[in-house]
Amino acid sequence: MALSRGELRFVGGVAAVCTLGAWAWWVEKGGGEEALRALARITARVGFLFFAGAFFGASLRRLRPHPVTHWLVAHRRMLGLSFATVHATHMAAIGALALQGAPLGVAPLSIGWLALLFVAIMAATSNDASQRWLGAAWGRLHTVGGYLVAYVFGLSFLSAAGQSIVAAGELALLGAGLFCRFSARGTPILVLGSCLSCCTVGAEPADRSAVPEHPSGSDAVIDQTHLEPDMAQAASADHPYGRAHPAAAPQLEQFAFLVGDFDCHERIRRESGAVLAFRARWRGRYILGGFGIQDEYWTARVFATSVRVFDPAADTWVVDFVRMPGYATSSWRGRQRGDRMVMRRPESEQDGPTFSHITADGFEWHSGGGDPSWTSSCRRRAVGEDGPNPR
Numbered sequence: 001m002a003l004s005r006g007e008l009r010f011v012g013g014v015a016a017v018c019t020l021g022a023w024a025w026w027v028e029k030g031g032g033e034e035a036l037r038a039l040a041r042i043t044a045r046v047g048f049l050f051f052a053g054a055f056f057g058a059s060l061r062r063l064r065p066h067p068v069t070h071w072l073v074a075h076r077r078m079l080g081l082s083f084a085t086v087h088a089t090h091m092a093a094i095g096a097l098a099l100q101g102a103p104l105g106v107a108p109l110s111i112g113w114l115a116l117l118f119v120a121i122m123a124a125t126s127n128d129a130s131q132r133w134l135g136a137a138w139g140r141l142h143t144v145g146g147y148l149v150a151y152v153f154g155l156s157f158l159s160a161a162g163q164s165i166v167a168a169g170e171l172a173l174l175g176a177g178l179f180c181r182f183s184a185r186g187t188p189i190l191v192l193g194s195c196l197s198c199c200t201v202g203a204e205p206a207d208r209s210a211v212p213e214h215p216s217g218s219d220a221v222i223d224q225t226h227l228e229p230d231m232a233q234a235a236s237a238d239h240p241y242g243r244a245h246p247a248a249a250p251q252l253e254q255f256a257f258l259v260g261d262f263d264c265h266e267r268i269r270r271e272s273g274a275v276l277a278f279r280a281r282w283r284g285r286y287i288l289g290g291f292g293i294q295d296e297y298w299t300a301r302v303f304a305t306s307v308r309v310f311d312p313a314a315d316t317w318v319v320d321f322v323r324m325p326g327y328a329t330s331s332w333r334g335r336q337r338g339d340r341m342v343m344r345r346p347e348s349e350q351d352g353p354t355f356s357h358i359t360a361d362g363f364e365w366h367s368g369g370g371d372p373s374w375t376s377s378c379r380r381r382a383v384g385e386d387g388p389n390p391r
């Protein structure tokens with residue numbers, strides 16, 4: 001997502017604090033080797049906090065949807081760029097150490113430099129244009145780079161943990177973050193487990209080849225009555241909107257901003273210029289065992305719902321919409337484009353319904369081209385605000 005003005009100010013502020021702080025430190029401490037080493041340590045440790053927010057935020061939100069985790073995801077580009085900025089100061093300190101001929105033996109050199117190269121490439125490609133240009137490779141680049149940086153952090157904290165409680169704490173934080181990331185995305189065992197349950201529980205799989213063959217004859221019975229229905233991701237007291245399945249496609253995150261309750265202001269504008277303004281409620285929740293998202297929409301007169309699933313084979317979102325009364329239904333395909341979610345009719349080249357201005361607090365929606373033009377401006381309801389129980 002493009003950085004907002006506030007986020008740009010934040011990254012600029014981090015850069016200014018780093019530059020001025022490093023300069024003040026340098027002058028204050030006389031620029032000696034120990035001072036530079038301390039500066040390298042401080043910048044690495046502060047940078048780690050930004051890195052952790054950017055790299056683990058989405059997984060944390062999957063495990064625990066909450067305003068804080070929504071915030072982390074909504075601002076992850078800002079956090080990633082702040083990490084790169086702080087790390088530039090880390091490298092400046094190391095450059096100064098090298099100029100003094102001091103030994104640089106702490107970070108395992110080759111992997112440290114490689115990780116650094118990734119940090120630079122990731123920072124340079126943290127913009128919509130690069131994301132569009134690189135397509136699926138963008139995600140792979142940032143995932144591999146992220147794990148590489150996490151690895152170097154792990155090694156550095158491990159070697160310092162004996163002498164520093166802060167390094168030991170950050171090592172524990174890194175371990176917890178990685179654990180969350182693996183749990184949220186599904187370890188190979190979880191993925192295998194979920195595939196097996198898809199194949200065996202009997203929930204109408206799209207791929208018929210996944211249905212187990214009868215051993216012999218059409219009247220043979222496969223007894224799987226010992227398998228419990230998997231309702232782990234269903235709505236509960238702790239998770240009123242359900243949860244994403246750990247083995248769901250990572251792209252499910254892209255629509256997770258819809259999970260929750262929203263108050264919306266609607267405007268329908270006809271080509272004639274006439275405008276109809278009214279209010280609506282929008283509510284999204286995880287469905288299909290945590291592999292999809294359904295949103296419901298209420299106005300005074302019209303009610304609608306959409307089921308949203310990501311089809312990894314076609315690398316596209318599939319959205320099925322139904323409206324009542326006055327039955328109407330439509331099907332859409334879509335993807336994330338920069339900071340927007342853009343849907344089209346399967347056979348069309350024209351953009352249709354589009355979500356934009358997505359933040360932790362709400363979103364905007366537009367019906368796309370054509371007459372009438374319909375817009376929604378939605379604000380997230382605070383937890384506990386009056387309204388029907390989402391369960």
Ligand code: HEM
Nearest residue numbers: 037040041044104106107112113115116152153156160167
């Ligand atoms: C993305 C890549 C890198 C990461 C994530 C990273 C991370 C860290 C961390 C976490 C520390 C603090 C360790 C502690 O708590 O004591 C540190 C310190 C340091 N790093 Fe890096 N580093 C990276 C790249 C490099 C490179 C390429 C060098 C060059 C040789 C380097 C040289 C140093 C030095 C000299 C220190 C100060 C250690 C001391 O004497 O206390 N780092 N780094």
